[in-house]
Amino acid sequence: MSENTIIELKGLTKKYGYGDTESFALKDFDLTIKRGEFIMIMGPSGCGKTTLLNIIGLLDRATRGEYILNGENVAGISSHRQAKLRAKKIGFVFQNFNLINDLPILENVALPLVYTGYSKTSRLKNASSVLKRFHLQEREYYLPYQLSGGQQQRVAIARAIVGDPEIILADEPTGNLDSRSSHIVMEELKGIHEEGNTIIMVTHNPTLTVYATRVINMLDGQIDTDVKTVADANLPQPISVKIKKRKSDFSSLTDNDVKRSRRSRRSRRKK
Numbered sequence: 001m002s003e004n005t006i007i008e009l010k011g012l013t014k015k016y017g018y019g020d021t022e023s024f025a026l027k028d029f030d031l032t033i034k035r036g037e038f039i040m041i042m043g044p045s046g047c048g049k050t051t052l053l054n055i056i057g058l059l060d061r062a063t064r065g066e067y068i069l070n071g072e073n074v075a076g077i078s079s080h081r082q083a084k085l086r087a088k089k090i091g092f093v094f095q096n097f098n099l100i101n102d103l104p105i106l107e108n109v110a111l112p113l114v115y116t117g118y119s120k121t122s123r124l125k126n127a128s129s130v131l132k133r134f135h136l137q138e139r140e141y142y143l144p145y146q147l148s149g150g151q152q153q154r155v156a157i158a159r160a161i162v163g164d165p166e167i168i169l170a171d172e173p174t175g176n177l178d179s180r181s182s183h184i185v186m187e188e189l190k191g192i193h194e195e196g197n198t199i200i201m202v203t204h205n206p207t208l209t210v211y212a213t214r215v216i217n218m219l220d221g222q223i224d225t226d227v228k229t230v231a232d233a234n235l236p237q238p239i240s241v242k243i244k245k246r247k248s249d250f251s252s253l254t255d256n257d258v259k260r261s262r263r264s265r266r267s268r269r270k271k
């Protein structure tokens with residue numbers, strides 16, 4: 001496995017049902033993905049695109065086959081470990097945005113950081129700085145329904161990248177958007193890709209493939225065509241865009257946080 005390989009799938013198969021009802025969403029699927037690729041996956045409805053993305057995103061498991069992520073075979077690891085890896089390495093963007101309706105967008109974006117151990121104040125500060133990048137900072141206390149579809153999808157992208165994952169998975173992220181909003185969302189994804197992140201995106205829209213470095217057409221759970229439009233040597237190199245701050249960085253904490261942590265330390269000492 002070359003050091004630039006981020007994902008390797010070998011003989012990945014996803015079977016549903018048994019006997020007469022048996023069907024395959026993926027069949028002996030092999031794929032090697034390099035760091036920095038922007039892959040677009042196309043193909044007819046039911047050919048297995050979402051199944052593939054869910055398995056790569058550790059939201060679902062294959063029936064058989066190997067899934068090697070950063071050199072580690074993750075197909076058989078525990079659900080707990082899968083969840084931890086997912087929180088650290090993978091960001092998701094869905095067609096219907098999947099925002100939580102009764103949470104302000106700032107808290108929606110901060111949600112993936114709940115698993116990182118940062119204080120609530122740091123989580124909200126990080127979320128706010130990512131929203132700033134998407135020019136949505138002045139709306140951070142809006143609820144999702146108060147935003148347009150394009151703005152909601154940009155919030156969803158902010159949520160996908162807040163934890164600084166290496167891999168962004170997007171399942172028809174422009175499927176519910178008009179062409180202007182689609183363009184804006186694609187430009188945001190392009191920027192994230194240029195920072196060296198790996199993006200795997202499902203789309204039904206062939207005009208979007210101009211953003212991709214590789215276009216894979218699927219058919220009946222297998223790869224039909226696989227075309228690279230950018231040579232591996234020309235893929236963007238990862239640059240670290242650190243939006244988040246380390247736990248030990250007290251500059252990201254407010255005075256109240258520091259007082260609270262001193263108080264709880266004092267009360268622990270007394271016990």
Ligand SMILES: Nc1ncnc2c1ncn2[C@@H]1O[C@H](COP(=O)(O)OP(=O)(O)OP(=O)(O)O)[C@@H](O)[C@H]1O
Binds near residue numbers: 025048
């Ligand atoms: N839970 C399930 N039980 C049984 N079959 C399923 C299940 N989930 C998916 N499938 C089947 O697996 C196949 C692939 O589904 P998948 O959702 O991956 O397709 P897709 O390529 O994403 O389609 P679309 O473009 O419509 O989103 C389909 O035939 C579907 O019916």
Ligand SMILES: [Mg+2]
Binds near residue numbers: 049050051171
């Ligand atoms: Mg799908």
